[in-house]
Amino acid sequence: MKKILAVVGSYRKGKTIDTLVDKAIEGAKSMGDTQIDKINLIDQSIQYCKNCMVCLQDDPDKPLADCVISDDMDTLHQLVDQADAYIFGTPVNMGAVTAVMKTFLERICWIHAKPGRYPIKGCPTPRSGRKKQAIIIVSSGAVPTYLRMFCDDATSCIKSTVKCSLNASVIGSMYAGGIHTRELDGFSGKAYELGRKLMRY
Ligand SMILES: Cc1cc2nc3c(=O)[nH]c(=O)nc-3n(C[C@H](O)[C@H](O)[C@H](O)COP(=O)(O)O)c2cc1C
Structure with a gap:
């Protein structure tokens, strides 16, 4: 059975991103x-990464590196690791992911990755095969x-983290x-289809 983790980076429940992520979940379930x-990140207690580098220097053979911070990420790291697939949703704020999503992604980065060789020596490469x-x-x-194309750094930020840290x-x-100024209904079908597509792989 495919395990999917949906991560919502919106500050508002029941609004755009929360609703579209639910549509994608509905699509996945239909398959x-x-x-x-x-997970609604806004409900979680997630501290900022301290850049202490303990995770970066941890044993590369461990499935997950250790983190010096103990908070709700302890549980979230397990969910992230166990998932086969992910749904990421975030509003574009100031052209990028929301602050809660960025905080989450920074905490993910070196816990799920180890130093690799591509494209530059030292860049993150997934611990999971x-x-x-x-x-x-x-x-x-x-x-x-x-x-x-001019106003979306959010997608590329998530894309590079999931590639380099989560495989x-x-x-x-x-x-x-x-x-x-638009009705959300016009976007629901696309979200539903993406959820279905996620299950086809
Ligand atoms: C601090 C902040 C910055 C924002 N920056 C942008 C932006 O750069 N471009 C844009 O079109 N909308 C921007 N917005 C609007 C949000 O993208 C929009 O409200 C969001 O997509 C709604 O998602 P939600 O209904 O899940 O909260 C911004 C909103 C906030 C609160």
Whole structure:
């Protein structure tokens, strides 16, 4: 049975990203038996990474590096590690992921990765040898979808973290653009289809 972890980086429950992630979950469930855990990062107590480098220098053969901080990430690291696939959702704030999503990704980085050799010696490479998949859902308030290429650093930030730390390739993404003046319903179908696609791999 495929285990999916959905991570919501919105500050608002029941709004754009929360709703679109639920649609993707609905799509995934429509494809068959799956276990899906959904985390709203706003509910979690997640401290900032301290850049102490303890994780970076930990034994590269361990499945997960140790972290000096003890908080809700203790449980989240286990969920992240056990998942076969991921749904990441975040609003685009100031062109990038939200602060809670960035905090989460920074804490993920060297716990799930070890120093590698590509593209430069010392860059993170996944500790896990298990190939995984991910989909990414982002939304913007003002920027319409056709201008995504100029105003979306969120997708590339998540994409590089899941590749370098989680051994996951992004098999699809969407940008719900200009949602302050658009109906959310217009984006629901795409989110649902992405959820279905995640189950096909
Ligand atoms: C601090 C902040 C910065 C934002 N920056 C942008 C931005 O750069 N471009 C944009 O189109 N919308 C921006 N927005 C609007 C959010 O992207 C929009 O409200 C969000 O996608 C809604 O998601 P939610 O309903 O899940 O909260 C910003 C919102 C906040 C609070």
